[in-house]
Amino acid sequence: MSLDMGRMNSVIDIDADSGLARIQAGALGPHLEAQLAAQGWTIGHFPDSFTHSTIGGWAATRSSGMQSDKYGDIAQIVRGIRVVRPSRDGRDGVLVIPAIPSASTGPSVREMIVGSEGRLGVITEITAQVHRVAEVREIQAYFFPTWEAGIKAMQTISESDASPIITRVSDARETGFSMATSKERHGMDALLAGKVLPALMKSKGWNLDEICLSFIGFEGGAAHVTRQKKLVGAIVKQHGGMGVGTGPGVLYDQKKFDTPYLRDFLLDRGPRATSPRPPRRGRSCCRSTTGSSRPPTAPTTRSAPRGGSCATSRTPTIRARASTSPSPSWAERTCSPSTTS
Numbered sequence: 001m002s003l004d005m006g007r008m009n010s011v012i013d014i015d016a017d018s019g020l021a022r023i024q025a026g027a028l029g030p031h032l033e034a035q036l037a038a039q040g041w042t043i044g045h046f047p048d049s050f051t052h053s054t055i056g057g058w059a060a061t062r063s064s065g066m067q068s069d070k071y072g073d074i075a076q077i078v079r080g081i082r083v084v085r086p087s088r089d090g091r092d093g094v095l096v097i098p099a100i101p102s103a104s105t106g107p108s109v110r111e112m113i114v115g116s117e118g119r120l121g122v123i124t125e126i127t128a129q130v131h132r133v134a135e136v137r138e139i140q141a142y143f144f145p146t147w148e149a150g151i152k153a154m155q156t157i158s159e160s161d162a163s164p165i166i167t168r169v170s171d172a173r174e175t176g177f178s179m180a181t182s183k184e185r186h187g188m189d190a191l192l193a194g195k196v197l198p199a200l201m202k203s204k205g206w207n208l209d210e211i212c213l214s215f216i217g218f219e220g221g222a223a224h225v226t227r228q229k230k231l232v233g234a235i236v237k238q239h240g241g242m243g244v245g246t247g248p249g250v251l252y253d254q255k256k257f258d259t260p261y262l263r264d265f266l267l268d269r270g271p272r273a274t275s276p277r278p279p280r281r282g283r284s285c286c287r288s289t290t291g292s293s294r295p296p297t298a299p300t301t302r303s304a305p306r307g308g309s310c311a312t313s314r315t316p317t318i319r320a321r322a323s324t325s326p327s328p329s330w331a332e333r334t335c336s337p338s339t340t341s
């Protein structure tokens, strides 16, 4: 059975005191965010499929977003839910789970519905926790000399007082893929990205084929963001990494929803998508399984892809196989990361 929820796409109301918004389940990500933003709010839920998926679908698939570090997965965001089920024995089939702040009883019917993939009925409305749009938002890019250094830095960040909204590091192959597919640069920009940065890395003794790109996002008041960046900057330095500013981060923010849609195109040509290792400390983390010289195998895909090379916000990962990996000179050709990681 196919059900079009497209006309149930409105934010019904927002209770500013509790930060709870009643939202019709067919609202697509961008339309939903636009309605919330018009009143200064955000839901803070950005799965890679954001552009073409609905809040009802997010709840039905128990999805996770790029900023779940800060805002939580959809299971935390959904406070109340309305589900329409077939009526039986003359009884109304509508099930309403009210939005209550917390409950110390169980099992939770709401928890049963979130992730039920439509098996328990049609979700028609969600009461979601929403947040005031942050004063400042920045995505900073960092490079690490090796995967191990990047991972250690991410772990240290997770144990520190820093509370970024996005924390992700790509392994060398995913970084290579980002570089190889980056946008063409011109003038000073090209010189800096293509010559100065690789030269600087080489002068530090870095092997350009091992470097790992990381994006870390910050949100909040100006003073808060400044402090967070300082904390993270010190940790990055402690692990031998270096910051390259917001330039790549701005591109990442603009293009982050495009990459998943490259996936099928790339899978047809050999690259594989990998699944993350089991989460550690609530973090999802995986290492590229690429580099094999074996012939292309059936791609490993997930209906709900999660995890970058190490992405605390669980987002899809695409990595090129060895045969499609960039040549050793890729980093010298350009060091301008694209937004594909």
Ligand SMILES: Cc1cc2nc3c(=O)[nH]c(=O)nc-3n(C[C@H](O)[C@H](O)[C@H](O)COP(=O)(O)OP(=O)(O)OC[C@H]3O[C@@H](n4cnc5c(N)ncnc54)[C@H](O)[C@@H]3O)c2cc1C
Pocket (backbone or CB within 6 Å): 005, 025, 026, 046, 047, 048, 049, 050, 052, 053, 054, 055, 056, 057, 058, 059, 060, 061, 062, 063, 064, 065, 066, 117, 118, 119, 121, 122, 123, 124, 260, 261, 303, 304, 305, 306, 314, 315, 316
């Ligand atoms: C390119 C791509 C990127 C993705 N990225 C992520 C990601 O970053 N994080 C993540 O967690 N997942 C991700 N996913 C998978 C995730 O399942 C979907 O992104 C999304 O949550 C599904 O929403 P949808 O509106 O598209 O639902 P659909 O695909 O239409 O439906 C998915 C399931 O939910 C059920 N369903 C949908 N709406 C309702 C409703 N109103 N009531 C009851 N059941 C319903 C359907 O019956 C179906 O079983 C991705 C998928 C793709 C294709």
